Amino acid sequence: MNSTGYRPFELLAEPPAEVRAGLLQARPVTFGQYSPVPSTSLAGHDLPAHAACFGNRWPLDEPAAERLLHDLDRSYLTGRGGGHFPVSVKAQSALRAGPGGVLVANGSESEPASAKDHALLWLRPHLVLDGLAAMAELIEATDAVLWLHEGDPDLLDVLTRALAERRRAGLDRIVPQLALAPQHYLSGESSAIVRSLAGGPTLPAFTRVPASSSGVHGRPTLVHNVETLARIALIQRYGSAAPDSTLYTVIAEGNRQVVEADQRWTVAELIGSVTGRSAGYQAVLVGGYGGRWMRWSAVAGVGASHAAMAAHGINSGAGVLLPIRSDECGLWQASQIASYLAESSARQCGPCLFGLRAVADILDELVEGAARERDLSRLQRYRAEIAGRGACRHPDGALGMVASAMDVFADDVDEHLRLGSCRRMRSGGLPGLA
Amino acid sequence: MKARRGEAPADRLLIDPTNCDGIGMCSHLAPDLVTVDSWGYPILVQRILERGELRSARRAVAGCPRKALFIAAE
Numbered sequence: 134m135n136s137t138g139y140r141p142f143e144l145l146a147e148p149p150a151e152v153r154a155g156l157l158q159a160r161p162v163t164f165g166q167y168s169p170v171p172s173t174s175l176a177g178h179d180l181p182a183h184a185a186c187f188g189n190r191w192p193l194d195e196p197a198a199e200r201l202l203h204d205l206d207r208s209y210l211t212g213r214g215g216g217h218f219p220v221s222v223k224a225q226s227a228l229r230a231g232p233g234g235v236l237v238a239n240g241s242e243s244e245p246a247s248a249k250d251h252a253l254l255w256l257r258p259h260l261v262l263d264g265l266a267a268m269a270e271l272i273e274a275t276d277a278v279l280w281l282h283e284g285d286p287d288l289l290d291v292l293t294r295a296l297a298e299r300r301r302a303g304l305d306r307i308v309p310q311l312a313l314a315p316q317h318y319l320s321g322e323s324s325a326i327v328r329s330l331a332g333g334p335t336l337p338a339f340t341r342v343p344a345s346s347s348g349v350h351g352r353p354t355l356v357h358n359v360e361t362l363a364r365i366a367l368i369q370r371y372g373s374a375a376p377d378s379t380l381y382t383v384i385a386e387g388n389r390q391v392v393e394a395d396q397r398w399t400v401a402e403l404i405g406s407v408t409g410r411s412a413g414y415q416a417v418l419v420g421g422y423g424g425r426w427m428r429w430s431a432v433a434g435v436g437a438s439h440a441a442m443a444a445h446g447i448n449s450g451a452g453v454l455l456p457i458r459s460d461e462c463g464l465w466q467a468s469q470i471a472s473y474l475a476e477s478s479a480r481q482c483g484p485c486l487f488g489l490r491a492v493a494d495i496l497d498e499l500v501e502g503a504a505r506e507r508d509l510s511r512l513q514r515y516r517a518e519i520a521g522r523g524a525c526r527h528p529d530g531a532l533g534m535v536a537s538a539m540d541v542f543a544d545d546v547d548e549h550l551r552l553g554s555c556r557r558m559r560s561g562g563l564p565g566l567a
Numbered sequence: 568m569k570a571r572r573g574e575a576p577a578d579r580l581l582i583d584p585t586n587c588d589g590i591g592m593c594s595h596l597a598p599d600l601v602t603v604d605s606w607g608y609p610i611l612v613q614r615i616l617e618r619g620e621l622r623s624a625r626r627a628v629a630g631c632p633r634k635a636l637f638i639a640a641e
C-alpha cells in the first residue's frame with residue numbers, strides 16, 4: 134500500500150459479489166427535476182474504494198493485449214453512446230492504422246434526455262479511466278482525452294480529483310487530458326470532437342474516411358462513450374465473462390432516473406421500477422430524442438437489454454426510455470422534441486437547417502389543429518427530401534422520431550386533423566426543453 | 568480520384584453538405600444530375616455516373632462557388 138492507500142493489483146479470479154451486481158450495483162440514481170447532481174444511496178468511488186471494489190488494473194503487455202482484443206470480440210461489446218458499433222471492429226481498424234493515435238472518452242452526453250453517462254462518471258470515474266487506459270494501450274495511442282461538457286462544474290470537480298489521484302499513484306502510462314465541449318446538442322458527435330481536437334470548431338464534419346484510420350491531424354482516432362469504456366475495464370479484468378448489464382435513463386413524472394437493468398427484466402418492469410406502475414402507458418420513446426416511438430404493446434414485454442431489444446428490431450440507442458401515459462398527447466411531446474431538434478441543428482447543412490424547422494412547424498400546426506391533409510403530404514415530401522443529406526446523423530435521427538410518432542400516434546393525428554384536438558393532456562417540460 | 572478519359576467509370580457526383588450554401592449553380596449546369604429540394608439545396612443522383620454524364624458533372628463541380636461538389640469513386 135502506498136501513500137494514496139492504493140493497493141497493488143490482486144488478480145480476482147471471478148467478479149466479487151458487488152461487481153456481479155453490475156456497474157451501479159443495480160441501485161437507481163435519481164436526477165430529481167433534471168438536476169445535474171444525482172441523489173443515490175450509492176457512494177462514489179475514490180481510488181482506494183475503486184481498487185477495493187474492482188481491484189487494480191494492470192498495464193497491458195502483449196499477451197494481455199491480445200487477450201483483451203479476443204475478449205472484446207467474444208463479448209460482442211458495442212458502443213453504448215447510441216451507435217452500437219462493435220468495439221472490436223473499431224479497435225482492429227485503429228490497429229491497422231498503426232500506433233500514435235488519439236483515444237477519446239466521450240463523457241459529454243450531449244443527448245439531453247440521457248443521464249447515464251453522467252451518473253457513471255459521477256460514481257465510477259476510475260472504472261471509465263481504467264477503460265480509457267486499457268484501450269489507449271491496446272491501440273498504442275499517444276494521447277488520451279477525457280471529453281466533458283463545460284457548464285457542469287460539479288462533475289468536472291469529480292473528474293479533476295480522480296485524474297489527480299491517478300497522477301499521484303502513477304497509474305496511467307498515457308496521462309489523460311481533460312477537454313471541455315461547448316454546451317450544445319452536437320458537441321458530443323464524434324466528428325465534431327475530432328474536428329475540435331484538431332483546432333477547428335466543435336461542429337460535425339463531412340468525412341469520407343473513418344476517424345479510426347485518419348482522425349485528428351490524420352492520426353487514428355477512436356471516440357468511445359464512457360459506458361463503453363467502463364465495460365472494457367471490466368472485460369480486461371474478467372474476460373468475456375465480465376458482468377454485462379445495460380444502463381438506462383428513464384424519464385417520467387418530471388424526473389430522470391438512471392437504472393442498471395437486470396438482464397431478466399422486461400422494459401415494462403424496468404419502467405415500473407422507476408414510476409411504480411408498469412401499465413397505463415400507450416407508447417415509449419426509445420433511444421433518445423432522435424430515437425423511435427414504440428407502441429407500449431410492442432415494447433413492454435421485450436427484455437431490457439440492448440441485445441434483447443435488437444433481436445426485436447428495436448435500437449435502444451443511448452438507453453433513453455420516455456414512456457407516455459394513455460391520457461397524455463404523444464403527438465404534442467413529439468412536436469416539442471421535433472422543435473428542439475430543429476433548434477439544435479449545427480446550422481451547417483441546408484436540408485437540416487431549413488428542413489427540420491419545416492417538419493417541426495407542420496407538427497406544431499397539427500397539434501394546434503391548424504393542419505390539413507395536404508400538410509401531411511408536404512411532411513412526407515420533406516422527409517424524403519431531407520433523409521441522408523446531412524453531414525452527420527442528426528437530421529436522420531429527428532426524421533425517424535417524427536416518422537415513428539406519426540405512425541404510433543396515428544389515431545391522435547386523425548383526431549387533431551378532424552377535430553383540432555385529441556383532448557389529451559399536454560404534460561410538462563422535458564430535459565433540455567423549455 | 569479524378570476521372571480520366573478511357574477509365575472504367577466508377578465515379579459519383581458527391582457533395583460536402585457543410586460547404587453548400589444552396590446557391591444553385593450546379594442545378595443549372597447539370598440539370599440532368601442535380602435537382603433542388605424545397606429550400607433550394609441540391610439533390611444529386613445517387614449512382615455511378617455514365618461516361619456521357621461526366622462532362623456536365625465536371626461543369627457543375629467547376630461552377631460551384633463554394634467548392635462543395637466533387638467527383639470521386641466511392
